[in-house]
Amino acid sequence: MKIAVTGGSGRIGRFVLRELLEHGHEPVNVDLAAPAERICRTAIADLTDLGEVYGALQGADAVLHLAGVNAPGKLSPEKLFRLNSLSTYHVLEAAAGLGISRVAAASSESIYGWCFARHRFAPQHAPVDESHPLLPQESYGLSKIAGEQAMAMFHRRTGMQAVALRFGHVPLPEEYEWLSRYEGAERFLWSHVDSRDAAAACRLAVEADGLGFEAVNVTADDTCSLVPNEQLAARFYPSLLEFARSGPPHAAWSSNAKAKRLLGWQPTRSWR
Template sequence: MKKVVVTGGSGMLGHWVVRHFVEQGYEVLNVDTRRPEETLCPTLIADLENLGETYSVLAGADAVVHLAAIPAMNIRTPDVTFRNNVMSTYNVLEAAAGLGIRKAAIASSESSYGIVFAEHRIMPQYVPLDEDHPQLPQDSYGLSKIVNEKTAEMFHRRTGMQVVSLRLGNVIPPDWYERFPSFIHKPEERERILWSYIDTRDAASACRLAIEADGLDAIALNIAADDSSMAIRSRELMAERYPDVTNFRAPLEDYETLFSNERAKRLLGWQPQYQWRNEVGRIEE
């Protein structure tokens, strides 16, 4: 049985990632600054900005999934957000490299493209937005994710460690689907995330596949559902909220995602299983 350390396993996404790895037969250690609400595996409380503590919690692991972070802007001050996210990621990868761990997956974000938290509104240069789209953040959170991706590349060059940076869309746990009817006809409420979302269970499977895959080097992959989070067709969404964007790189005839997940499907063999229309239907039943 392989041992996986999940940092941030007490968080909203982390809980589902821990659950998924446990269900798949892995030995799992959760590392966080607080205990989880539900005990699924052992938990260690640690400060990942402390390199010595980070070495200790990763000892004996075969792989690490690093989710621990300040997860958005305006939770802590910009400098604290940047320092925490960058230093914890550096320390996790430094300790993994020193301990001979060969596989890591880290949580990056759609925010790295700069649209989400932009003080001066910007628009995508093309859609569906893929991993080659310029990353142009105006905020410390988005910048921290770019730095982390570059840190991953550095460790791969130095050690050969495989590090997959998962650019996650808006993460949705199963009990949040009841909120969807309140915004699915209001495109202005979610335009900054290009109406993307990803079920926590699908994000969890992407984390597992990222450490099970071989030969990926250091790579960033968008992780999103196949459809948008809206009850309005994707071309209509773009026409209403981003009318100046004319570079369409897919037909967009229905409710397709505008945050491309094709590369993750191809390289990980990943396929999202959950769509909000089905989940809302289950709640209503």
């Protein structure tokens, strides 16, 4: 397939472009600038301009939407929300207008709320699956809700297959050395996924058939901490001690079972 990848010049994008090439697809990077290393053709486009998005997606069979601001604090809250939500809407609107029936987009486990919460709180249950309430306290998480709702709407309107990938923290391979010492990892429940495994999930999300709209957690099977879960729970989330004691000492606090079941995805790399 010819697959347009928005944000292909970014942190995860280069891994996605390579993953697609290695599996026989024709990726086209859609970004404001080409990456330092040329992997494939780049179509320069501003995703806040619907006309430019139409031009960039022309001829694509599928879209992987990775572009956007990836954390709060990089822009003012209102600018972040506008950029992320409008860009996602434009990608979906253009894809629908061009008859593209397969779209997957980068969402985030930050959508659940605790990662960037001003008022700290614990998950209602663990492992956290996709049924957990979405409780963000800032515009980044809210923009991800808006994006997922837009995906669901376009599926209802056009039948488009739309898969939201709720990534955990995505370290690069060269960052593994300090991953277990990451200060504040309790804010994202020690959830992580290797960048190459994240890229595989992206590919599988557009290769899959008959999914409709779905949101899936994309996270490793283990935590990014050397400290056993029982000790982590006792210190940070005492309400979840029962979960922490019930399984392997480093089992992930987020469930990836749905991604495995629907996409046939498996995390294959570990920092340990």
